[in-house]
Amino acid sequence: MNHSIGLLFGIGFLYLVLLFLIAFIADTGRLPEKLIRHPMVYVFSLGVYATSWTYYGSVGFAQTQGYLFLTIYLGVTLAFALSPLLLQPILRLTQEYQLTSLADLFAFRYRSQLAGILVTLFMLLGTLPYIALQIRAVTDSMQVVSQSEAPRGLALIFCVTLILFAILFGARHSTSREKHRGLVAAIAFESAVKLLALLTIGVTALIGVFGGLDGLDQWLQQHPEAIEKLYQPVREGPWATLLLLAFAAAFLLPRQFHMLFTENLEPKALRTASWAFPLFLLLINLPIPLILWAGESLQLDLHADYYALGLSIAAGPSWLPVLAFIGGVSSASAMMIITTLALSSMTLNHILLPTNFPDPQVNLYRWLLFGRRLLIALIVMAGYGFYVLLEKHEGLVQLGLISFVAVAQFLPGIIGLLYWRRANRLGLILGLLAGITIWSATLLLPLLESSGFIRTEFDIPALRLAAGMDQWQFATFWSLTANSLLFVLGSMLGKQSRGEQEAANACCSESLIPLGGMVNAGSSAQFTKQLSQMLGGEAAEREVKQALHDLSLSPNETRPSQLRRLRERIERNLSGLLGPQLAHMIINRRLQLDVHTQTALADSMRFIEDQLEHSRSRLRGLSADLDNLRRYHRQVLLDLPLGVCTIDKLRTVTIWNLAMEVMTGLRARDSVGVPLHRLPPPWGHLLAGFASAADEHIHHLEVTHENSKRWFNLHKAAIPGPVPVDHPVEEARTSQVILMEDLTNLETLEAELAHSERLASIGRLAAGVAHEIGNPVTGIASLAQNLRHEEEPEVVRESIEEILNQTQRITTIVKTLMNFSRSGGTGTDIRRFTVREVADEAIRLVRLTHHGRQINFQNDCPESITLEGDRQGLSQVLVNLLTNACDASPADGEVGLSASEQEQLVVIEVIDQGKGIPDEDRAYIFEPFFTTKPPGEGTGLGLAMTYKIIADHQGMISIDSESDKGTRVTIELPKTAQVHNEPSISY
């Protein structure tokens, strides 16, 4: 079958259209999310590592260097085996801080724009030959399959198509922080295609050329040198050097970094990839020796790089060359697309944006999108330029290895980033400059010289020979040695900035350093306003909204600690948009921090607790035990049935337990971190006032909230610790714990008991009441009967007067009873009244009882003595005391009531000559439900209520009793109302 250039071009074009379709279907959600997030899709997408170099070049490499070609994949296997130490920490950093490229990662860790620029430039320089290699592989393969010269324009068309694809599916979003599902799906598909193609060619070699395994064995027995040619270079060649280069390339090459970290949709997939990706590489390399031997067996008149194509033409079915060609296009296009995307992102963030930041009037997102797309086109075209300029002296592998040595220069930096806190920007920059210089001198310049592009005076090959090393060993050894030495020296001699120290802590370990300082802007609206001066209104609003959404915060958020978190989040989001260094600069400039404000203890506590909860690795040993103890204590505090609220020096709430939530209706997450006075009324005013007050206790505080009355006891104490290491001791010393005790239920119960006690008293008065009302009623009835026959006006008038007197007597009794029995708590009706009046009323009530009628009462209270307080409460006190006095007195006994004034006090005495209180009962008489009366005659609440009412008035009660001589009860009450020691608070 004749495969013309036109046909191959058409097939290649159709294949790219198929890729467009796959990417489109995945991007528009037509492919199930579960499939796209499947670890195997991720593994296949990592197959972008296998480029034309693997697909075509490995055979040529195996021919000249034997099994050394396997080092390029064994190095990757080693890197993936160490994934928990190497890849997973980088994945965590890139996802947590929205870092989209190696340049971002370095700029973030070393807080240096120069580091970002150097990495970007070096990546560009090191990768352009690699892109040229891919273009050359495609045009060469077309030439091999069609057996005719491929026109130069074809490479250009291939490049333009890839630019279109990369723009449409790799730069759909203005920010690199967005994932490109379509792109991942398409790249995974490409990897599957090239694996299938190579395996098919391998099977063709085995069966079509050797006739099966037996035939292969036979051929190998006839050609023992074939196996020896594979093993010999391993024993003699730069095995370790290539292994090291591949180890670095596994995650530092721009395309690998992009697919491993930036486009990672599911972090857990990396675990599967740690073994599945090396397995993919093993499978794709398995046919390489077979293809090489089949090519040699068939004596193909081709460069070994293209044996896969020649073999498929010579020994395969007619469709195999097309499949082989498509496999090659897959390898080249996937590499070019992903590399270009990664490089465009780096160039945009580290070269274009810092030098040419758009005006705030310009739509930032559109500008970024346009910039990314322009850069994609420029980078692919630069690769094309390299392809045109470079002579074809170098094999495919040579061009690839030049790039590998280039990216290996980032190894010291990345190891320092992950594991050496002291590493700094000076060391990184010095090391990189040295590495780049040696790389350029030993690899790039000879490449350009051999292409006739430049001429130099250096005789690098002579130096190499003198050192007894080959090209790769020489370049790798000297560049990495100089790089590492200067990196270490620079880091030891240079000083880290504060920002660098913070970044080092974030990268190296699970540091527990909270966010410092407070943001000057006081609300999210002010954030937007500040940021709009650099980002423009639309972008500022969108970024602030996005960060609020990420943190589940309200746009009305004003808590300083939350605004500090919001600032941090915006910086991270902007990092994904503009790169870490620019984001850091914008945030520092527009959202300034008041660094002198100490971090609130609440923030430190929350930060440390968050860190402990989401610790990168779980705690172990003593730390784990301490954490368990911490959790236990915290749970005890949270579940305490008493309201617990702690505040730091800045009067910011640090702990707000469940009981506080129930009592106040304020959730802990809305209260912690808020300055006490900013809590909603009435709690803010109440608690802030108490925290500042000199008193350490407030009893029986009445609070009106949402139209209901509540009563609380408040207590507070200073807490001397615990103190975080970076906090001044004074802060913790002035922290406080406030306890809040809800008395509302107790108060309600007491009110109900008091009411019950009054009703019980009324029940006991019932007979007396009937008697007292019955007498006047009988009198009224007699008078009314007499009036029927009476005609004398004077007698009628007298009778009517008498009837009115009798009804007045009834009214007084009823009114007294009603006053007494009225429901309602004590202390609810404060007014001034005459003591004598209340005493008369109490005597009238007590006289209604059976005992009361037999007692002579003497009211000696002067008319002039008045008292401010709860009239009903005092009435109940006197009724209780007089009833007890009556019960203790013999028939016809005397009970006296007197009152006097002593400065600010009114002293009331109730004296009887009864049997007195036995000594053994005296200690219990004020206890509720204690009674000496027979069952049914007393509730045991009378004196307890009396005590409570007097205590509420800030008064005192004392009892002086002598057996068989009588009892004197003395009450001392303030003249003015002091029912509570604080005014009640109502809202």
Add this chain to the structure above:
Amino acid sequence: MRETPPPERQLDRTLALGLLVLLLLSAPIMIWWTSPDSPWYVPYLLWFTIILFTAWVHHRNYEP
């Protein structure tokens, strides 16, 4: 059901795995598997063994 191992054990296993891979790919062992009598597929077998070890270690590290 087996519990997920503590992190230090996960790191220990990873380090042990890395050392094993380095050992297999280092000079003393290479002399054995690159001898002229070795069949052509020995490097692949060695590679496959490393992959199996990696899968086993990662399975032990993460699967509860």
